[in-house]
Amino acid sequence: MSQKKVTLFQEFLKGIWKENPILVSLLGLCPTLAVTVSAENGLAMGLAATFVVVSSSVIVSILRKIISPQVRIASFIVIIATFVTIADRFLAAYYPDISTNLGPFIPLIIVNCMILGRQEAFASKNNIGRSFLDAFGVGIGFTVVLVLLGGVREILGSGTLFGVEVMWNNFHPWAVMILPPGAFLALGLMIGVSNWLNELGEKK
């Protein structure tokens, strides 16, 4: 491993752009496509997933030497499920509206491959500090894309952003944007733009 060459800051930053879970690895697309009907939903989903990925990565990293390789996946899932349930109950108790909006997608974070992927590919092989930064970066990257996607779909599909009217008065909302096709359209365009920006960067 070229671990020594990667600075701590790069460890954090790579999850946001170079290895963004959605735009580059295309992981965790199920919640991405399903809940991003508004920026608020995207933000709540992103923060819940960030909490889960960071907490699980830290615990997995602490336990990485005592978890036998044969039971690692089962152990990771139990650890992830614990944090997801904590987040789910927390939202239901303190943010009942958001919890109703996101419905089954909060419990479904358990099977989000982005989170299991971080445990398998990173936290189980690296120390606590690096695992924390890696997971935090990936979580932020996930959240930013979800908020952008939710924002675009909310503006075009409902004419609002975070529930506030932003479009002109007689703007007719494009209902398709908050339906599933809108999710694919918006996500496809976002991935396209990010690839285009990457190419521009390489040419320089």
Place this chain on the structure above:
Amino acid sequence: MNKSLKMILVLTIITIISGTVLSYWDNFTKPIINEHKSNKLDKLILEILPEHNSIEELKLGEYNLYIGKQDNKIVGIAFKVEGGGYQDIISMIVGVTPDFSEITALKILSQKETPGLGTKIVEDPSNENPAWFTEQFKNVKVKPEIVYVKNSKPSKDNEIQAITGATISSKSVVNILNTNIGKVKKMYNEK
């Protein structure tokens, strides 16, 4: 240490710790969550019954009826009905006239429908009136049964309009109402 023994031990310990943490957390959050639920129920019952100055509670089988009275005259009856939706149980409060012939109001208590589609039964952000779906049930006739129509305005007084892209959720709401209102009416009249 024996390899298999270690495997079993590690996973067992992780699971026990996880279970313990979760049971404590559940104990801590459950009262708050239940409070939200009962607050919501009380509030909805008040909103659903027409103008009244007293509420009488009546237990009929699995149903709890809230009978709204104005000067000892029954003005409306509200009760909770539940049934399968697209993914999970949809639970709602329905208000009916004292003779169970018409719906006076409908509110969704809880649901886990598809966000952005089935959730329009509660709130439809793409419509000028986000609560249009439940509000259209006002004054709908229960007899012979409530019927949903697609892509057109309802023309008869026992029809409602289904949500585009969420027919199953709309249908579930209608089915739950048809089955439960009939049952409650029967029990209430036999009482």
